Amino acid sequence: MPQSIRPYLEYQADRVEAVLAAHRAPGRITGGTVGPRLIRFFLNPAPHIRFASVKRLADDLALAMRVPNLRIDRGREGIVLEFSNPNPRPVELLSLLAEASPLPAATALLGLADTGVPLMARLSAPEVAHILISGTTGSGKSVLMRTLAGSLVLAHRPDVLKLICIDPKQRAFTALAAAPHLVRPLITEPDETLEAFRSLIRTMEIRDQRRECMPRIVVLVDELADLVMTGGKPVTEALTRLVQRGREAGIHVVAATQRPSAAILSGLMRANFPLRLVGRVVSANDARLACGRGGTQAHLLEGRGDFLAVNGGDNPLRFQVAYIDEQALENEIKDVLAFGPPRATTRHRRTR
Ligand SMILES: Nc1ncnc2c1ncn2[C@@H]1O[C@H](COP(=O)(O)OP(=O)(O)OP(=O)(O)O)[C@@H](O)[C@H]1O
Ligand SMILES: [Mg+2]
Numbered sequence: 001m002p003q004s005i006r007p008y009l010e011y012q013a014d015r016v017e018a019v020l021a022a023h024r025a026p027g028r029i030t031g032g033t034v035g036p037r038l039i040r041f042f043l044n045p046a047p048h049i050r051f052a053s054v055k056r057l058a059d060d061l062a063l064a065m066r067v068p069n070l071r072i073d074r075g076r077e078g079i080v081l082e083f084s085n086p087n088p089r090p091v092e093l094l095s096l097l098a099e100a101s102p103l104p105a106a107t108a109l110l111g112l113a114d115t116g117v118p119l120m121a122r123l124s125a126p127e128v129a130h131i132l133i134s135g136t137t138g139s140g141k142s143v144l145m146r147t148l149a150g151s152l153v154l155a156h157r158p159d160v161l162k163l164i165c166i167d168p169k170q171r172a173f174t175a176l177a178a179a180p181h182l183v184r185p186l187i188t189e190p191d192e193t194l195e196a197f198r199s200l201i202r203t204m205e206i207r208d209q210r211r212e213c214m215p216r217i218v219v220l221v222d223e224l225a226d227l228v229m230t231g232g233k234p235v236t237e238a239l240t241r242l243v244q245r246g247r248e249a250g251i252h253v254v255a256a257t258q259r260p261s262a263a264i265l266s267g268l269m270r271a272n273f274p275l276r277l278v279g280r281v282v283s284a285n286d287a288r289l290a291c292g293r294g295g296t297q298a299h300l301l302e303g304r305g306d307f308l309a310v311n312g313g314d315n316p317l318r319f320q321v322a323y324i325d326e327q328a329l330e331n332e333i334k335d336v337l338a339f340g341p342p343r344a345t346t347r348h349r350r351t352r
Pocket of ligand 1: 090091135136137138139140141142143144258304305306320321322323
């Protein structure tokens with residue numbers, strides 16, 4: 001831990017203990033972690049103090065600590081208090097990729113979990129299969145899409161993994177235009193999208209008969225709401241079929257939207273995204289909608305790549321999305337093209 005942050009941590013721990021004592025809910029900070037974006041304190045409450053009584057004090061604690069948001073959770077370490085690091089460090093995709101390489105097959109790198117380990121998503125696993133990304137504007141959805149797609153392209157050869165990129169706003173995937181993994185040029189129009197979905201459904205049916213799933217095809221959709229609104233029922237129906245039946249045929253959908261409301265996504269479609277990646281949302285209600293369950297406090301996330309991974313039964317995992325800017329990703333992909341098949345592993349190790 002850098003020496004300079006120690007006085008800040010001690011000051012904050014004292015504030016927490018003072019507020020708790022003043023409200024007759026005493027407890028001690030017994031440890032914690034300092035992450036790139038977040039600081040976590042582990043709180044050990046006195047034996048007669050209930051978790052709910054500490055949680056009720058969130059606003060008073062945040063005020064005393066002078067932090068904009070304080071998330072309070074139960075964890076293995078006791079009660080966990082999470083707040084933003086006053087000296088945030090970016091998480092860089094390329095260095096994280098070097099650390100995490102070699103990535104397993106069909107796996108994307110997402111970022112750094114608050115436990116300090118790289119967070120990956122293996123698309124072939126039933127608990128991942130299709131990914132729904134949500135969060136308000138500026139939460140970092142398009143950056144997450146770029147990171148996810150970039151890590152797939154840099155770590156997988158185009159004969160084992162293909163991409164289809166759909167983006168009505170033409171912003172998220174420009175860096176990928178030269179990647180040999182693209183099945184077709186970047187798609188921006190609803191007609192092209194529908195045609196691509198129908199062709200994927202045909203591929204899915206053929207693969208089902210032959211019991212094939214290779215090469216994996218990852219369909220990336222930024223601005224899903226725009227697509228559903230302009231493409232209407234035919235697009236929605238085709239996409240629903242892909243998420244219902246795609247996984248076994250090696251077809252995976254990763255889609256982003258600000259709010260996965262019923263007006264945009266039917267319940268059927270929503271139910272078929274096993275993994276939810278949720279950035280900052282504007283209300284507790286939106287948090288429930290985005291996560292598909294309550295109690296995640298996603299409205300207290302910080303924005304700009306501060307995300308939760310929500311997956312059925314387990315506790316949501318908080319992580320910082322790894323960042324790469326468009327130009328850097330484009331250059332990296334060009335390097336890969338120039339120097340032969342992508343082997344993110346060896347190339348990045350050498351440059352480290
Ligand atoms: N992981 C990250 N690390 C560092 N900065 C980030 C990260 N994610 C997002 N940002 C910053 O936040 C800005 C907005 O991110 P992004 O465009 O991905 O938001 P969005 O959720 O797609 O918003 P919209 O719904 O308006 O499209 C980025 O331009 C970048 O400056
Ligand atoms: Mg966006």
